[in-house]
Amino acid sequence: MSNGDFHSSIHPSDLVRTATVGLRTRPLRAALSALGIMIGIGAMVAVLGLSESSKSELLDQLERLGTNLLTIEAGAGIGRGDAELPDESVDMVGRIAPVEATSYVIDVPVNVYRTDLIPEAQTGAISVKATEPGLLETVGGTMGVGVFLDDATAAYPAAVLGSVAAMRLGIDSTEGTPLIWLGDEWFAVTGIMNSLELHADLDRSVLIGEAAANEFLAHDAPPSLIYVRAEPEDVLTVADVIPSTANPQFPDQVEVNRPTDALEAAEAADDTLTALFLGLGGVALLVGGVGIANVMVISVLERRSEIGLRRALGATRRHISFQFLAESSLLAGAGGTAGVLLGAGITAGWAYYRGWDTLVPPVALAGGLIAALLIGTLAGLYPALRASRLSPTEALRT
Amino acid sequence: MNVPVLELKNVAKVYPTTPPVHALRRIDLTVDSGELMAVVGPSGSGKSTMLHIMGTLDRPTGGEVTVAGYRVAELTDSELSGLRSAHIGFVFQAFHLLTGYSALDNVADGLLYTGAALDDRRERAVVALGTVGLSHRIGHVAAQLSGGERQRVALARAIVGDHSLVLADEPTGNLDTKTSEGIVELLHDLNDAGTTIVVVTHDLEIAETLPRIVRLRDGQVESDRSKVVA
Numbered sequence: 001m002s003n004g005d006f007h008s009s010i011h012p013s014d015l016v017r018t019a020t021v022g023l024r025t026r027p028l029r030a031a032l033s034a035l036g037i038m039i040g041i042g043a044m045v046a047v048l049g050l051s052e053s054s055k056s057e058l059l060d061q062l063e064r065l066g067t068n069l070l071t072i073e074a075g076a077g078i079g080r081g082d083a084e085l086p087d088e089s090v091d092m093v094g095r096i097a098p099v100e101a102t103s104y105v106i107d108v109p110v111n112v113y114r115t116d117l118i119p120e121a122q123t124g125a126i127s128v129k130a131t132e133p134g135l136l137e138t139v140g141g142t143m144g145v146g147v148f149l150d151d152a153t154a155a156y157p158a159a160v161l162g163s164v165a166a167m168r169l170g171i172d173s174t175e176g177t178p179l180i181w182l183g184d185e186w187f188a189v190t191g192i193m194n195s196l197e198l199h200a201d202l203d204r205s206v207l208i209g210e211a212a213a214n215e216f217l218a219h220d221a222p223p224s225l226i227y228v229r230a231e232p233e234d235v236l237t238v239a240d241v242i243p244s245t246a247n248p249q250f251p252d253q254v255e256v257n258r259p260t261d262a263l264e265a266a267e268a269a270d271d272t273l274t275a276l277f278l279g280l281g282g283v284a285l286l287v288g289g290v291g292i293a294n295v296m297v298i299s300v301l302e303r304r305s306e307i308g309l310r311r312a313l314g315a316t317r318r319h320i321s322f323q324f325l326a327e328s329s330l331l332a333g334a335g336g337t338a339g340v341l342l343g344a345g346i347t348a349g350w351a352y353y354r355g356w357d358t359l360v361p362p363v364a365l366a367g368g369l370i371a372a373l374l375i376g377t378l379a380g381l382y383p384a385l386r387a388s389r390l391s392p393t394e395a396l397r398t
Numbered sequence: 399m400n401v402p403v404l405e406l407k408n409v410a411k412v413y414p415t416t417p418p419v420h421a422l423r424r425i426d427l428t429v430d431s432g433e434l435m436a437v438v439g440p441s442g443s444g445k446s447t448m449l450h451i452m453g454t455l456d457r458p459t460g461g462e463v464t465v466a467g468y469r470v471a472e473l474t475d476s477e478l479s480g481l482r483s484a485h486i487g488f489v490f491q492a493f494h495l496l497t498g499y500s501a502l503d504n505v506a507d508g509l510l511y512t513g514a515a516l517d518d519r520r521e522r523a524v525v526a527l528g529t530v531g532l533s534h535r536i537g538h539v540a541a542q543l544s545g546g547e548r549q550r551v552a553l554a555r556a557i558v559g560d561h562s563l564v565l566a567d568e569p570t571g572n573l574d575t576k577t578s579e580g581i582v583e584l585l586h587d588l589n590d591a592g593t594t595i596v597v598v599t600h601d602l603e604i605a606e607t608l609p610r611i612v613r614l615r616d617g618q619v620e621s622d623r624s625k626v627v628a
Contacts, residue, residue: 006473006480009513017516025498309494312455313555314483314511316476392455396490 019326036288037335044281045343110183146174146191154209296383308395328380336372409461439614487556546577
């Protein structure tokens with residue numbers, strides 16, 4: 001007589017069926033307990049998706065703007081009074097080999113008005129800057145209407161408006177050549193620039209030719225701000241040599257900036273927020289896991305007679321523990337799937353609203369599902385163990 | 399046919415409480431294939447304990463149990479599960495049907511742990527439901543069935559695997575007299591068709607209709623009487 005020829009077995013498809021008994025008989029409870037996991041996973045996927053989408057938007061923006069633009073100004077050092085850039089600094093910087101283009105503006109300390117009848121105090125916070133025709137291309141600007149200064153108009157009382165300045169002056173077209181009252185002279189508006197993403201100061205300025213500033217406003221000063229376009233791979237090297245090139249006598253009075261750094265800094269701040277939200281999502285996930293464990297423990301208590309019946313029908317302890325473990329994983333898996341969809345949906349919706357490309361990292365999708373399943377399995381371990389340890393006679397005594 | 403399906407030799411069960419409870423003392427009992435037997439006795443006489451030990455749901459603390467020729471003491475816990483799935487069918491007082499499942503699937507679950515595929519199990523469940531007279535209720539869920547019908551479904555689940563032994567624990571305990579009679583009649587029919595059945599009951603009226611009655615008292619066999627079948 002052999003004693004080894006018995007073993008209970010269950011068809012693989014029935015393993016799944018038994019794992020769904022609790023879900024099918026108590027769907028509301030199943031849905032509520034999966035909800036916690038869904039919220040946690042949804043939050044994490046959405047945070048990762050949004051951060052990734054906005055990052056891709058930033059990269060697009062940086063690519064469009066170019067990260068190879070540097071600005072140079074005189075740093076107001078402590079105890080030095082107002083420092084100035086030397087007159088020849090633009091030419092000298094232009095001679096650095098990897099520099100592709102240079103331009104500059106000179107602050108002109110006059111006010112600008114729509115007409116000569118407006119009280120002097122109502123300046124509209126518009127500044128006047130003298131420049132040269134190459135500025136538009138160097139800063140990567142575009143014209144909204146009209147034309148930028150050229151070699152001819154730069155010597156005449158002609159002006160180009162930044163987008164904000166145009167709005168404040170109430171000018172939206174160059175038709176009929178509108179005139180503005182600028183430092184006790186009439187200047188004709190030849191063009192209005194589109195808004196410049198990195199140069200809000202130019203948006204708020206009226207630009208005139210340097211020669212015109214000399215002639216009509218009697219203003220002659222060294223450049224206030226120099227714009228430098230360098231070859232992209234040499235930007236940092238160029239930035240390093242600029243101070244001693246622009247002002248060999250006082251290199252420490254030269255301040256070099258890369259405007260796109262501000263965007264990157266903002267993004268870095270976003271990363272911190274992302275980490276914070278991820279942490280919050282993680283907490284939600286943990287709470288969801290505890291919720292599932294709780295529901296499973298209750299479920300095992302309620303379903304003692306079912307466990308007893310199954311043991312009587314021939315289920316081994318392992319069959320019982322697997323059933324409850326699988327049920328818990330299924331619950332969490334369903335929550336995780338819903339959460340991944342929710343997170344991707346939120347990302348897509350927000351990206352659409354902001355006009356970004358939707359970018360949900362596949363790692364977040366797969367990771368969300370795996371994390372949910374893992375948490376479900378962990379949450380189900382103890383209840384499953386309890387269910388399998390129940391003696392059949394005890395389970396049937398209900 | 400005198401092949402023993404079930405043998406209890408000097409079986410004892412002591413629950414290790416303080417003071418210890420001697421639920422069964424030196425039980426000797428043999429159930430042959432094809433028998434229909436009642437186990438009766440007052441509450442606390444050890445009926446349920448004996449049924450659990452016969453059904454390998456519990457192990458005795460003394461003596462030897464043999465089911466279908468296999469010595470229970472020599473089998474591991476999971477081998478006992480296998481033994482139950484292959485050889486023993488159970489019927490409970492509380493039916494223990496899965497709510498939300500159709501009669502068909504409840505019966506098909508009787509073969510769940512034999513490894514048979516669902517289609518195959520359902521096919522055999524249809525036959526078993528026909529045997530208990532419930533062909534017309536196949537698709538109904540437990541909640542839609544009367545008490546008697548539920549117990550018939552439970553009976554069908556117990557016989558769907560053609561088990562060597564069917565153990566029924568107070569199968570009429572939750573049913574009215576008329577319905578009970580129908581279930582007892584069904585037990586006779588199943589026995590006539592060859593199923594070995596042990597019925598544990600406190601209902602002497604029902605027990606009297608069965609060919610063999612074993613009376614328990616204080617964990618011992620008080621009497622073991624077989625009717626002479628005419």
